[in-house]
Amino acid sequence: MDPWTELAERQAGALAWRQLHELGVTRSLVRNKLASGRWARRTESVLTTTTGPLSDEQRHWVAVLHCGPDAMLGGLTALGLHGLSRWERDEVCVIVRNADSFEPVDGISLFRTRRRPAVLRGEHDLPRCRVEPAALLWAAHEPHPRSASGLLAAVVQQGLTTPERLLTWVDILRPLRRAGAFRELLHDIEGGAQSLGEVDVARLCRTWGLVAPHRQRCRVDRSGRQRFTDCEWDLPDGRVLVLEVDGAFHLDVEQYTDDVRRQRGLTTPERSVIRCTTEELRREPWSVGADLVALGVPRVAAPAAG
Known part of the structure; x- marks a missing residue:
């Protein structure tokens, strides 16, 4: 077996000139392989024992070896x-x-x-x-x-x-x-945030002095399917307010349909489900904050004097 064979197999067919030199492979042998079309030069310091288009794995090896x-x-x-x-x-x-x-x-x-x-x-x-x-x-x-x-x-x-x-x-x-x-x-x-949108909600609550939400609560909708909500608040009157944060992928038609069905299935007389977008949280957080206050999300109690 040629000294470079095992190394080439481990490296998806990519070999560096320095490696060939360390293995004692002569330049004349390399030149013959290249001239005969059995090997291909990929960079000034890396060649491959295959000549077709590079696979992703080969691209990675060529980059590292170079x-x-x-x-x-x-x-x-x-x-x-x-x-x-x-x-x-x-x-x-x-x-x-x-x-x-x-x-x-x-x-x-x-x-x-x-x-x-x-x-x-x-x-x-x-x-x-x-x-x-x-x-x-x-x-x-x-x-x-x-x-x-x-x-x-x-x-x-x-x-x-x-x-x-x-x-x-x-x-x-x-x-x-x-x-x-x-x-x-x-x-x-x-603390439980599963997405950047949920992180934005936590930051919004600190800014507005609102009670931090419960995150990723497990709920079962009316069809019996298990769901995890993004943010929930237990309101003083006993109701629950759920905020679902929609990222860009929610604009997909199938995803949007599932979101609407999810919202409907989680809504009960005691639980309200509202939605906002990550874009709103980033560009207009005051709008979301004002709505949360209007819907009853309590503020953090101020510490007692003294």
Whole structure:
């Protein structure tokens, strides 16, 4: 068996020139493979033992191998491999050390860091960043704070990590941009918020001095189906007010139909169900707050003097 065969199998057919040199493969053999069309050059430092279009796995290997032995997949690329959905991007994100130098390649975005690679890297054949630092570093450098917060909520909501682990990594990664905002957000999520919309409701309640809602209460609708409500308040008169927060995906016709049916099935003489959108919470929170007050949500009692 050729010395490069086993390595190529582990790396989806991608090989770096430095690896071939370490294995004792001669340049003349490589040139013959390329000239005969059995291998293909993908970057100045990486080739593949296949010649067709690259699979996603091969694109990831080519990107990591091109950027050197300490490189690893990071950001949304790493999180996608860990199981994050609905945050896909075309570019492959690679974390590299500040001092490393190599030719830029289309389709590869670099994140440079002074942090030690061994601290960030998880235990995988394809080098990739751990979930927590991948999410926090991406969020810290994302230009739009709303998207940064949305990602941290998503990795928790989709079960990739927990608020406690993310809070631990906020300290490990010090200094970290937006660390204070991330701690506040993660404490809200730790308190039961399952989405960024629910976090916005918690922030709205603090601003308006309203009692914090119960989150993700289990209810059974009239058809017998188990439902979890976004936010609920037990009102002083014995009634219950439910607030359902609709994100952009709720605009889908099938989802909207299910939402309407859900609202109808959860409404009873003692339980009212109202809805708002994440866009309202972000741009017009005063409107939602005024409606909650008008519908009877109590304010937090002021502390007694002295």
